[in-house]
Amino acid sequence: MSANHRTARPRKILFLLIYLALTGVFSFAYYLQYYRHLDCFNELGRCYDPDIGFVYTESGMVWGVVAAVFASLAGLSVWRLRRR
Template sequence: MRRSLVGWSVVVVSLGLALVFGVLYHAMYWRWRGCFDDAGRCFVPGHGVVYHAQSGVVYLSLTLVCAGLALIGFVLMARSRTVKAPRPDL
């Protein structure tokens, strides 16, 4: 029981982190992808902020790692629930 609770907690936390990093990817890179110059910078005068193209790589990789971890955890937890090891007859 405790092991399954910890496993499902890891899945939920990983999904939450994947969602957060996905939102950051959209906010810091995807919205401004047409604005980047040759140096990989985008200055938005209205906000007074400089966005960097490298942030897209960082946030997308973190999103994919967390989503992959959640998927693997989900598959392992679902499989452990349906497949039980046979009990030896004594």
């Protein structure tokens, strides 16, 4: 077993954990900025929260796209770890 092979697996596991953590963070941001207010958006793509005086926009769905990218990277990492 070469030295490169011994360091490759822990590095892959580290990247997998990073991808999973980022998936969780961006999924939570997606939930807070978009999904929680899904039924509130009007035809202009805005939702006003009178309790805190904040306007949410449909651009919050971008966090879901970023979360999906990191989830895909995590899935790819799992596939690469199992392939060996």
